[in-house]
Amino acid sequence: MSVNQLLKPVTLEYKKNINIGGCDLVELAKKYGTPLYVIDESTIRSICKDYKEAFKDYNNIKMMYASKALCTMATSKILSDEGFGFDVVSAGEIYTVYKSGTDMSKVLFNGNNKSRREIELAIDLNVGRFSVDNFYEAELLNNIADEKGVTVDILLRITPGIECHTHNYIQTGQIDSKFGFDLVQIDKIVEIINTEYKNLNLKGLHAHIGSQIFELQSFYDEVEILVKEIARINEKFSLKLDEMNIGGGLGVKYTEKDEPPKVCDLAKVVTDAMHKYSVDIPTIYLEPGRSIISTSGVTLYTVGSSKLASNGHKYFAVDGGMADNPRPSMYQAEYAAEVANYSDAKNREKEKLTLVGRYCESGDILINEIELPKLETGDILCIYNTGAYNYSMSSNYNRVEKPAMVLVNNSQSDMIVYRETLEDLISHDSIPDRLRK
């Protein structure tokens, strides 16, 4: 078992109430309020160990964490302590990992439309690699590097033409994609870099085929394409590219029916493909996001109103919803939940219900059909596997304050993201003087 195959954090215990990281979830809800994101430090460290252990026999492995899954200073600090670098895609992510004390040479700047400001910031903070996504960016990056009198190390983002089985919106490796150079365009950009862009130092190729992937064959195919492309380019252009970034994408277990592969099976597929095709073994970069952080996170909500529709459909509403977790409404994502005041609820009769949020949209459904002990107003619900792409995709829809996030470990809880206040909500607003008259 690796941690991405677990539905719940590794430290979870059923006591009077559910405990995570030695902390009673009902007590946390009382202390910090709800909705509340809770992140279990041991679970993050355990999955990092799973990855490091799985790839330990492959010497040239560089572990990066895809910050887009969850980017806070505290979680970045934990991941750098574990030896991870970072895949970042914005000035905000660059700044957050920088401020957390990360060694910036271990940071890779990704993205399909990096702005001049972002590129300048990345160069000024000595970000280690740029993954160049398109012709426009290559020219812009070369110009900025030239103005600053530096040479930057780059990978080229390619779309390897792999269609993995996941939700359409989170597939990224197929030919008709907004990301990267396809295999027909790659020689042209290598040629231009070789002959014109003296401030770009081409180190290798980068691909990312999608997210929440369960089929390891897709990774095998991806590595095969990258290895062959690197060998072909080296031969054709007399280059020595020796780095390949295979992106992220390993799936996690959101509900009992999900069966994501083990990290060590991913490692086996990747290294098998490498050894089969590669003469000179390149450095491999991995940049998982979801599989590193998802299982460590749960969200606590308080149950409020309920409604029995005339057709017999039972709804229960909690105090959060699509603004703190947009995934069900965006991707029809499914989640599992339990009542955190566990022994209280355990002996109640069970019933099927739909768990909805408090936002003004019919689509604000957190869990479409779930069987739970008969809920009562005031119960604390714990939704599992919300560490990835929840807070990072959250919004202030309906002008609701974003929840707090606490880190739990060894019976200690620390606030790592403060709950927004009403003052925070208006702090960026301004009424023009002419309207004040």
Ligand code: LLP
């Ligand atoms: N590298 C690149 C270039 C990526 O675009 C991504 C994710 C990753 C790494 C990390 O992939 P992961 O290991 O997390 O699967 N918001 C969607 C997921 C979008 C993923 C975008 N790219 C969701 O909530 O399912």
